[in-house]
Amino acid sequence: xxxxxQPISMDSYEGQEVNITCSHNNIATxxxxxxxxxxxxxxxxxxxxxxxxxxTNEVASLFIPADRKSSTLSLPRVSLSDTAVYYCLVGAQxxxxxxxxPTFGRGTSLIVxx
Amino acid sequence: SAVISQKPSRDIxxxxxxxxxxxxxxxxVTMMFWYRQQPGQSLTLIATANQGSEATYESxxxxxxxxxxxxxxxxxxxxxxxxxPEDSSIYLCSVxxxxxxxxxxxxxxxxxxx
Numbered sequence: 001x002x003x004x005x006q007p008i009s010m011d012s013y014e015g016q017e018v019n020i021t022c023s024h025n026n027i028a029t030x031x032x033x034x035x036x037x038x039x040x041x042x043x044x045x046x047x048x049x050x051x052x053x054x055x056t057n058e059v060a061s062l063f064i065p066a067d068r069k070s071s072t073l074s075l076p077r078v079s080l081s082d083t084a085v086y087y088c089l090v091g092a093q094x095x096x097x098x099x100x101x102p103t104f105g106r107g108t109s110l111i112v113x114x
Numbered sequence: 115s116a117v118i119s120q121k122p123s124r125d126i127x128x129x130x131x132x133x134x135x136x137x138x139x140x141x142x143v144t145m146m147f148w149y150r151q152q153p154g155q156s157l158t159l160i161a162t163a164n165q166g167s168e169a170t171y172e173s174x175x176x177x178x179x180x181x182x183x184x185x186x187x188x189x190x191x192x193x194x195x196x197x198x199p200e201d202s203s204i205y206l207c208s209v210x211x212x213x214x215x216x217x218x219x220x221x222x223x224x225x226x227x228x
Contacts, residue, residue, distance in 0.1 A: 034216055043206050043219030044157070046115070087156070089217075102147070102208070102217050104157040 004088045004105035013113050018075045020108050022088030025069045031091040033064060033071045038085045038107070047086075048073070075110075083112045116141050120207050120220030127197055127227050134193045135223045137207030142187035147208040148180070151222070157206065163190040197227045 005023040012018045024033070032051050036044035048055055050062040050071070061074040075082060087107040117140040127133050137146065146163040161169040161182055169182035184190040194201050207220040 036217075041222070041224070043118075043208075043222050044217075046216040046218065049216050102210075103159065104149075106156050 003103075004090055006086075006088055006105055006108045008106060009109040009111070011111050011113065012078055014079055015077050018078050018082075018110060018112075020073045020075075020086055020088075020110070021070060022073070022105075023070045024088070024090045027068050027090050033062070033068075034089040034091075034102070035060070035062065035071075035073045036087045036089060038087065044087060044104075078110075078112045080112050080114065083110060085109050115216070116143055116209050116211065116218045118207055118209060118218055118220035120223060122223055123221065124224040125226070127225065129198050129227055131197055132193055132195045133197065133225060134191050135205055135207070137190045137192070137209075137220055139188045139209050141211075143209040143211050145210045146184060146190045147210075147217075148182060148190070148192045149206040149208060149219075151204040151206060153203075160192070160205075163192075194225065197225075199227045201225065202227045 003026060032049055034049040035047045037047050038044040048057055048060050048062045050064050052064050052068060055062045063072040085107040087104050089102050089104060119138040121136045125133055148160040149157040150160055151157045159172050160175045160180055161171040163169050163182050163184040165184045165187055171177060179195055181193045192205060202225055204222045204224050206222045208217050210217045
């Protein structure tokens with residue numbers, strides 16, 4: 001199973017760009033990298049997904065180097081409402097060879113200060 | 115993306131009793147999963163709900179404690195049986211319509227066992 005490692009917490013200020021890096025040394029060839037955001041008392045919410053190089057949407061950018069052993073979520077000009085836990089997910093094949101399993105790491109708690 | 119209705123949103127239960135959590139999706143989905151999130155922790159996968167067959171449980175979770183049903187492609191239930199205070203947690207339903215499309219999570223069921 002592909003295991004992910006992220007910083008436990010990060011602090012930032014409104015208007016700054018935040019970059020959260022995730023390590024996934026054992027990523028498999030067919031795995032995609034997905035990032036989720038979770039606010040207290042809510043389920044995780046999909047932010048962005050990528051396979052290689054760079055992906056950008058209206059919320060964030062995802063940078064993936066050629067070896068795909070890490071990825072960086074970039075949040076431009078954060079606001080107080082971006083305070084949340086961010087999870088990096090890498091897909092893993094079930095041990096029995098059946099289902100595709102999303103496996104969550106510990107996540108990064110981002111606190112945005114005024 | 116799919117929209118999930120998860121019920122109940124919260125409950126307080128007596129130890130020794132059972133609670134059934136429902137997950138209803140507004141469209142047919144390929145995969146359905148059940149997660150547990152203990153206070154301040156990340157999400158832990160309980161099982162994959164398989165349509166028309168027995169669920170696939172992760173290590174540490176057993177069918178007698180967490181029976182799961184999935185009678186069709188839009189609905190699943192998770193029962194927490196013979197509850198103890200250690201079962202106090204948030205239980206989340208998640209679905210996907212394919213690995214490239216990410217996962218959608220319900221808002222969760224906050225369970226407190228007293």
